[in-house]
Amino acid sequence: MIERRKSKKIRIGNAEIGGDALISVQSMCNTDTRDVKSTLSQINTLAEAGCELVRLAVLDMEAAQAIGEIKKKAKIPLIADIHFDYRLAVEAFHQGIDALRLNPGNIAKKEHIEKVVKLAKERKIPIRIGVNSGSLEKEFSHDKKYLADSLVQSALKHIKILENLDFDLIKVSLKSSDVLTMIEAYQKIAVIVDYSLHLGVTEAGTLKTGLIKSSIGIGNLLAQGIGDTIRVSLTDDPVEEVFAGFEILKALNLRQKGINLISCPTCGRCRIDLINLAKQVEDKFRNIDKPITVAVMGCAVNGPGEAKFADVGIAGGIGEGYIFKNGEIIKKVPEKDLLAELEAVIKSSSG
Numbered sequence: 402m403i404e405r406r407k408s409k410k411i412r413i414g415n416a417e418i419g420g421d422a423l424i425s426v427q428s429m430c431n432t433d434t435r436d437v438k439s440t441l442s443q444i445n446t447l448a449e450a451g452c453e454l455v456r457l458a459v460l461d462m463e464a465a466q467a468i469g470e471i472k473k474k475a476k477i478p479l480i481a482d483i484h485f486d487y488r489l490a491v492e493a494f495h496q497g498i499d500a501l502r503l504n505p506g507n508i509a510k511k512e513h514i515e516k517v518v519k520l521a522k523e524r525k526i527p528i529r530i531g532v533n534s535g536s537l538e539k540e541f542s543h544d545k546k547y548l549a550d551s552l553v554q555s556a557l558k559h560i561k562i563l564e565n566l567d568f569d570l571i572k573v574s575l576k577s578s579d580v581l582t583m584i585e586a587y588q589k590i591a592v593i594v595d596y597s598l599h600l601g602v603t604e605a606g607t608l609k610t611g612l613i614k615s616s617i618g619i620g621n622l623l624a625q626g627i628g629d630t631i632r633v634s635l636t637d638d639p640v641e642e643v644f645a646g647f648e649i650l651k652a653l654n655l656r657q658k659g660i661n662l663i664s665c666p667t668c669g670r671c672r673i674d675l676i677n678l679a680k681q682v683e684d685k686f687r688n689i690d691k692p693i694t695v696a697v698m699g700c701a702v703n704g705p706g707e708a709k710f711a712d713v714g715i716a717g718g719i720g721e722g723y724i725f726k727n728g729e730i731i732k733k734v735p736e737k738d739l740l741a742e743l744e745a746v747i748k749s750s751s752g
């Protein structure tokens with residue numbers, strides 16, 4: 402059982418982050434925010450996949466002005482990602498944004514920062530301070546040996562600016578593309594401040610490499626009880642980020658979503674097309690809301706044993722397979738019918 406670090410809870414739209422709230426999964430649209438139709442379509446696809454918060458890049462005034470339209474039909478809270486230009490933040494507030502990702506130290510004039518913070522305070526809109534090793538300020542050491550400390554110092558500098566304006570609806574991220582740096586940075590800040598932490602490995606890579614780096618970085622911190630919301634950055638469809646996020650949380654028993662799939666790696670004993678079958682099972686039951694463990698096993702050597710611990714399962718035979726439920730064989734079916742039969746058993750199972 403993981404004991405979570407105690408953090409201050411904040412609210413972003415209808416989502417809660419930190420405190421005793423479940424660790425949330427978020428993603429970021431890769432559409433042009435000015436293109437309302439495409440952005441909305443992606444947001445709602447992400448929401449259907451389980452995404453709980455979504456960030457939009459707000460590059461110019463036109464993008465900021467599109468937020469209102471997007472907000473009307475978006476099913477999940479929206480976070481505007483803004484760099485440098487305080488006017489975009491002001492417009493995002495007017496358009497009804499739910500949260501900002503903005504580093505106040507990047508806004509040149511004090512009165513502009515004050516204006517943004519005043520609006521955020523009035524509307525109770527949280528601000529994420531997002532420090533990133535790729536855009537670390539010159540004043541901090543860029544030496545790899547001290548990079549984690551530099552990320553922490555940079556975050557503290559931005560936090561101080563907000564605290565001095567009596568603002569504490571803060572969330573913090575300290576991302577690095579280097580997994581060990583990111584782990585060290587989060588561990589350090591976790592004991593300095595009590596704000597909620599948004600975890601991520603930045604520029605993690607493609608589906609496979611990014612998933613591995615993110616699982617190690619995010620998973621390691623979560624296992625230590627650190628982290629309140631996560632984003633798995635992948636050079637891929639953002640829906641994959643959401644799927645990956647939940648798999649990391651599920652692996653640590655922090656969230657339940659879809660099925661818990663157990664599948665064997667196959668070996669010479671396997672006589673059915675198990676690799677495809679396991680992929681189909683994974684895809685088909687990605688979004689079902691049932692706490693159910695499903696075993697997809699290649700043969701009867703380990704199949705029944707694993708299926709004993711699973712709620713339902715398949716063990717392959719020769720061109721056919723056995724369907725198990727709570728450790729008992731309930732059916733022998735031809736290979737071509739295995740998926741449909743499994744689906745029927747999962748649907749009828751209480752989980």
Ligand code: SF4
Pocket residue numbers: 665666667668669670671698699700701702703704
């Ligand atoms: Fe091989 Fe059977 Fe084990 Fe799968 S369950 S790896 S097919 S022995």
